[in-house]
Amino acid sequence: MQILFLGTGAGMPSKQRNTTATVLKLLDERGTFWLFDCGEATQHQILHTTLKPRKLEKLFITHLHGDHIYGLPGLLGSRSFLGGDEALTIYGPTGIKAWIEMTLSISNTHVKYPLNVIEIEEGIIFEDEQFIVEAKLLEHVIPCFGYKVTQKPLSPELLIAKTDALGVPRGPLLRQLKEGHNIELPDGRIVKSVDVTGEPKEGFQVTILGDTRFCENSILLSRGSDIVVHEGTFDLETAELASQYGHSTIVDAANVCREASAKHLIVNHISARFMPSDIKEMVSQVEHFEFPIYVAADFDEYDWSNGSLTKREN
Numbered sequence: 671m672q673i674l675f676l677g678t679g680a681g682m683p684s685k686q687r688n689t690t691a692t693v694l695k696l697l698d699e700r701g702t703f704w705l706f707d708c709g710e711a712t713q714h715q716i717l718h719t720t721l722k723p724r725k726l727e728k729l730f731i732t733h734l735h736g737d738h739i740y741g742l743p744g745l746l747g748s749r750s751f752l753g754g755d756e757a758l759t760i761y762g763p764t765g766i767k768a769w770i771e772m773t774l775s776i777s778n779t780h781v782k783y784p785l786n787v788i789e790i791e792e793g794i795i796f797e798d799e800q801f802i803v804e805a806k807l808l809e810h811v812i813p814c815f816g817y818k819v820t821q822k823p824l825s826p827e828l829l830i831a832k833t834d835a836l837g838v839p840r841g842p843l844l845r846q847l848k849e850g851h852n853i854e855l856p857d858g859r860i861v862k863s864v865d866v867t868g869e870p871k872e873g874f875q876v877t878i879l880g881d882t883r884f885c886e887n888s889i890l891l892s893r894g895s896d897i898v899v900h901e902g903t904f905d906l907e908t909a910e911l912a913s914q915y916g917h918s919t920i921v922d923a924a925n926v927c928r929e930a931s932a933k934h935l936i937v938n939h940i941s942a943r944f945m946p947s948d949i950k951e952m953v954s955q956v957e958h959f960e961f962p963i964y965v966a967a968d969f970d971e972y973d974w975s976n977g978s979l980t981k982r983e984n
Contacts, residue, residue, distance in 0.1 A: 671696060671821075671874055671974045672982075673897065675938060675966040676715040677707075680903045680917075681737055684942040687968055688715055689737040692878060692899060692938065694819065695721075700800060702727035706817065706878045706899075712741035713748050718969065724754030728796070730803075731762030732880025733814035734769065743773045750781040757784040761796070761805075763813045764789045790815065806891050808882035811916040816880055818891045821873025825849065832866040874974055877932070881939065883913060884922040892930035897972075897979060900926055901939035902965070905952050908943070924956040924963060934979045935963045936972065 672695040679687030689709025696702055702725050705712075716723065726749060732738055742760075749758065760766065767787040774781070788795070792815075796803040802820045807813060828848040838844060838861060843853050847863045854860055877895040879888055881903075892898045902920035904912040912919050918926075920937050927935045937952075944952065949965050956963050964972070964981065971982040 671699060671876075672971055673876070673899070673936070673974070674719065674721075674971045675936075675968060676712055676719070677709045678938040678940055678966045678968050678970075679709075679737075680901070680939045680941045682942065683710060686946060687940060687942070688712075689740070690939055691715065691741065693721065694876065694878070696727075697725070699821070700727070701725070704728045704730065704819075706730045707732055707738040707880070708741040708745055709737045710740040713745045715968065716745075723749040723752050724756070726754070726758060727756070729758065729760045730815075730817050730878075731760065731766055732808075732816065732878075733763055733810060733812055734765055735812065735881070738880070739766075739769070742770065743777065743779065746770070746774065746781055746785070747779045750783060755783045757786060759786045759788065761788050761790050761803075763815060804891065806887040808880055808887055809885040809916065810881045810883070814880040814882060816877065816882065816888060816891045818875065818877045818895065820875050823873055824871040826867040826870045829866050829868060833861070836861055836866070838866075876974075881917060883916055884918055884926060888926045889929045892926055892932045895930065895932045896974065896977070897934045897936060898923075898927050898930070898932045899936045899938060899966075902937035902952070903939050903941050905944070905948075906955050908941075920952050920956055920963075920965070924959045927961060927963075928959060933961060935959075935961065936966050937963065938966045940965065 674693040676691035677688035683689050690707040691709050691712040692706040694704040790805050792806050795805050804818045805815045808816050846853050850863050852862045875895040876897045877892045878899045900923035902923045903917040904919045909919050923937050973980045
């Protein structure tokens, strides 16, 4: 799994940062990617990556402020022009369905794929054999959700040396063992899955929060997460503005992770008032926390593998 930031700014685009859009790349897990928010010009940002819009499977909107949704109509239309024909599901607050339908209708934009828009409430909003997605309301100036993505435990590793020693032929029988089924060999011997597989591996947990003040639901959603993506629109010197406009400081974000016992924090949604030279000062305000903290820039990508988070070199 990888997390790719297409836009990390707040409110409006700047020369340094586009508006909010965060990609959860699940190409290895399911051959698709999920997008969280879709600020203006998100599809332009995608052009600078290897992402294919037709591979977009799910889109999660945190709230209906323009810097989180104004890129939607263009991306939906382009996905159709570029040959995307598989279903796309959009999740978001009440009003997202009417806004999308009205925008596409008035602009006479026709998509050639099934488009399913689900207006959500708190709780589990999606579950299949691989993933669970939970949503909770945060504390912003309009209804805003955070999302937690939990990968279910992975199939245990098949110990080929043991299956070879037992004479299990290569082919479908190995798959059955890996999936947890016992098998019978041609000579009548029973091979138990538990005897030829390792321990099941835990999946990852990623929490991606929308705009919010420091709040209890942010902590609850982030509880035990491997990675938390949290807005840090302001710093300590501008904390009063954060409270006034329903946002967080970078220190608020770090405190959420500490309270939640989360393992890694990536801060995004940075105010345009902060130049690249200011980021070092922002980071210094949270350097005393005992877990890794990153401030994301546009096109930053982070790899999650074997319980470790690594930032890719651009």
